[in-house]
Amino acid sequence: MEKVSILHLITAAKNASPFDVNMAFDAGFDNIMPYTNVTLNEITGLVQDAIFSRSPSGIKREGIFIGGRDIDLAMDMFEAAQKSMFTPFEVSVFADPSGAFTTAAAMVAKVELHLKKHFQTDLQGKQVAVFGATGPVGGCAAVIAAKQGADVTLVAHRTLADVQQIAQHLNQRYSITLRAVDGMSEASKQAILATSDIALCTAAAGVRVIQISQFSGSANLKVIADVNAVAPSGAEGVEASADGARIADTAVLGIGALAIGNLKYKTQQQLLESMLIRAQPNAKATFLEFMAAFDVARALSAKV
Secondary structure, three states, rough: OOOOOOOEEEOOOOOOOOOHHHHHHHHHHOOEEOOOOOOOOHHHHHHHHHEEEEEEOHHHHEEEEEOOHHHHHHHHHHHHHHHHOOOOOOOEEEOOOOHHHHHHHHHHHHHHHHHHHOOOOOOOOEEEEEEEOOOOHHHHHHHHHHHHHHEEEEEEEEEEEHHHHHHHHHHHHOOOOEEEEEEOOHHHHHHHHHOEEEEOOOOOOOOOEHHHHHHHOOOOOOEEEOOOOOOOOOOOOOOOOOEEOOOOOOOEEOOOOHHHHHHHHHHHHHHHOOOOOOOOOOOOOOOOOHHHHHHHHHHHHHHO
16 A cells, blocks of 8 residues: 655744645645744654654655745754665655745746846856845845856845845855845945846835836846835836836836746745655655755746
């Protein structure tokens, strides 16, 4: 008798995300078991309980999903889960805290798609400014863009020292080079956008961080992507449904939250489904984080 498929959903948060639960069921998992308020030092015990309670063939029908709201803690848990297993007792692990990894992956993949489609170029050497970089999506998008060869700047809206600290931390952890700049005034934002090729808006919902007046005169700016689906948009002139549409009275292309969200949904679904594919003979466990999400988002966007 075939074992039922189980997704062990681990989060440091008080509650498991209903979004992730729905996605997992829709991807085909028979059962989803949430573990909440989990600490890092509990990961090994939970993972080993999961892998040793079934035979090597039985655990092919299991997967571990790591949620939460802290991308660093999620990556620490992800790495701890990997270290807790050994062949043939391995299950696939997918980390996507607050959907940040798949959202950031979709955002950068959409930008790359429109750079290639409209400007015959990619992210290599491009100047990328991230507005709202203190949040999980902004930090993750910055890392992904930097790993594609972009020169990435994190824009500070309140305290420059805090953003400098985030940049330093991400640089050390992911072996990249991010810079932090002051973006707290109209003039500073205008100066940043004048020299940027791409602006990524990842601020909190309903918070506008860029005005058309700040970028309409930029000769360099090519694309603005905004993940904010709650009015007002993070970037003025970027409609939520925009997918490469020109922003009014400018030469800049806009990518809105719905276009990014649609690709994010498809990316997460494919990654979850790939964990179930592992039930096939000779299939190996997969370990999925933000770069794996970017690879999938990039492939999916290329098919459109």
